Amino acid sequence: MNFDIDPADLAFREEVRTFVRENLPPEMAARTLRNYHFLRDDQREWTRILNKKGWSGQNWPQEWGGTGWTPIRQFIFEDECFMAGAPPIDTAGFKMIGPVIMNFGSAALKQEFGPKILNGDVFWGQGFSEPNAGSDLGSLRTTAVRDGDDYVINGQKIWTSYVETAEMIFVLVKTDPEAKQRGISMVLVDKNAPGVTIRPIIDIGECHTLNEVFFDNVRTPVRYLVGEEGKGWTYAKYLLDMERAFSAEWPRNKRYLAQLRALAGCARSNGRRLIDAPGFAARLAQLEIDLQALEWLTLRALYERKGGTTLPVGSLLKVRGSELLQKIGEMQVEALGDHAAYFYADPRDQAVSDVGWPPGPAYAPGIVADYMYRRATTIYGGANEVQRTIIAKTFLEL
Ligand SMILES: Cc1cc2nc3c(=O)[nH]c(=O)nc-3n(C[C@H](O)[C@H](O)[C@H](O)COP(=O)(O)OP(=O)(O)OC[C@H]3O[C@@H](n4cnc5c(N)ncnc54)[C@H](O)[C@@H]3O)c2cc1C
Incomplete structure (x- = not known):
């Protein structure tokens, strides 16, 4: 694998950034950047915006109506969208059942569901x-x-x-x-x-x-x-490996780490910014290193998969990415200090919006509710203990 970034890919990043800046509705981005669960209506609207441009099937080959992008371009695209606050595309459709239907389904199923997934008509x-x-x-x-x-x-x-x-x-x-x-x-x-x-x-x-x-x-x-x-078990194994790779969620890790850095730059501990406290800064630096390692592992996995690898890349990514997400969440909560005592439930919940939030910094809402939900990252997509056994058996041949 060649780690040099092709200048054409850098130009592609610029093209994506411009497109996202011009087409992502700002109120949608603001909602997503709060870290609450995405809204289906936002996801549908964003999928349709992308589909108009021919960009909704980022991980799909052109013969399925996808972009046919190289792994590095898919990676760049996801990075730009996530950092800008675009809602995630429907992973269940694009990364799980879609590829299963397109690889193993009948011609009629492909015809019926391919275009509907691409246009956000079916979730x-x-x-x-x-x-x-x-x-x-x-x-x-x-x-x-x-x-x-x-x-x-x-x-x-x-x-x-x-x-x-x-x-x-x-x-x-x-x-x-x-x-x-x-x-x-x-x-x-x-x-x-x-x-x-x-x-x-x-x-x-x-x-x-x-x-x-x-x-x-x-x-x-x-x-x-x-x-x-x-043959459902065979298809399920294929699908689960993709789900695990997705569960690494490196773009989410990246955005959350950026949020943590910003938080630590504001929060005060004994009269100084948390980011200036050597202990906190050292732990933050370790997370930055872990994130870089995860990014390269993700890229490597994308290339390995293209070459038809037998490595359990999905399991490797899942373990690393899910644990990193939890560590970042823990430090975000730590950086919130007293404001982490209240979890600021989703304001779109009617019962909550009537009650309202207690006063606090604008960056607080969303963090604790998300931190609590992400306790599940080491369980969903297959418990990490089970992934470790898969890695031990198939990769380390233990
Ligand atoms: C937030 C969330 C979203 C989810 N979304 C979906 C979804 O959309 N669709 C869906 O089908 N499922 C979904 N799941 C289910 C998820 O896939 C399962 O929870 C997961 O596979 C673990 O299964 P289980 O809950 O039955 O736990 P169990 O299988 O009972 O495992 C409990 C614990 O026992 C240990 N354990 C179990 N077996 C082994 C083993 N062989 N070796 C070592 N340790 C072991 C592990 O620590 C594991 O965490 C979701 C789960 C969560 C929490």
């Missing part, structure tokens, strides 16, 4: 985890039984993120309850189909992005089977 929930099947996904119990031209689905999923504002769910089901992993298939389900019930789970930061999803004799057409029956 997705990931229906994998169940109350007794998280790390051990192979134990899932939700069934899909063939009945004429439909599958009839029964069972329960849990922790289904953002499904409350999605249109579709990709669901792992057992089409052969006797077989373990070979009995698993992946089907697409309309979130509003009769028999689908969604129950919110309110997280520790008092936000609603998590859900339980119940399937009670839900019918989905057989044409919504992804690939072949019984």
Whole structure:
């Protein structure tokens, strides 16, 4: 891998920066920079703005309607968007189910969903985890039984993120309850189909992005089977590796570290700025080094994946990125000092907006609620303990 930055890529960065400056609505950026969960309407609007320019499928090849950008350009693009406060693109659509459909799905599925994902017309929930099947996904119990031209689905999923504002769910089901992993298939389900019930789970930061999803004799057409029956486990592994790589969230790490630097430049501790306290500054410098290492690891992973690597790059990135995010969050909370005693719930929540926030610095809201939510980064996308075992087995050959 060549670490020299091509001048053409530098020019590309300028082009992206200008585009984002001219097209990202400022009020949308202000909302996103607060670190609360993104709004689906913002995500939809931003996806459409990008799609008009032909830039929504940044990680998709041109034959799928994507940009066909090199890994370094995808990296630059994500960096510029995130730092400017653009809402994230729908990772479930663009980085999880989209590539699965495009690689393994029927021509009809590709035709139906490719353009809708690119234009932000369809958003997705990931229906994998169940109350007794998280790390051990192979134990899932939700069934899909063939009945004429439909599958009839029964069972329960849990922790289904953002499904409350999605249109579709990709669901792992057992089409052969006797077989373990070979009995698993992946089907697409309309979130509003009769028999689908969604129950919110309110997280520790008092936000609603998590859900339980119940399937009670839900019918989905057989044409919504992804690939072949019984191959769902293979597709899920492919998808999970991408999810883990995404869970490294290096652009989020980068922005949060920049916010931490700004915070430490304002906050006072014993009459001086926190950033001037040697102990704090040394720990901050260590995080900067960790971030640089994560950036290079991410780039390397993008290139390795292109070359069809067998390395568990997703697991490596997931462990490093999620732990860094938590460390940055801890220092942000430390830098907030007394203001971290109050968590400033999401102002878009009606119940909260009536009560309002206590007085405090403008930079405080968003930090504690996000810090609390990010305790989950070492769990979602596959618990880090499990990722360490994958790394030990496949990379270190232990
Ligand atoms: C905020 C959040 C969002 C999520 N979003 C989604 C989503 O959109 N869709 C979805 O399908 N799922 C989602 N999940 C679920 C997530 O994938 C699971 O929580 C995760 O895989 C762990 O499974 P579990 O919760 O059942 O914990 P368990 O599997 O019960 O594990 C609990 C703990 O036990 C330990 N452990 C378990 N097995 C092993 C092992 N083999 N080796 C070593 N240690 C082990 C680990 O420490 C682990 O953290 C989300 C979870 C969270 C917290």
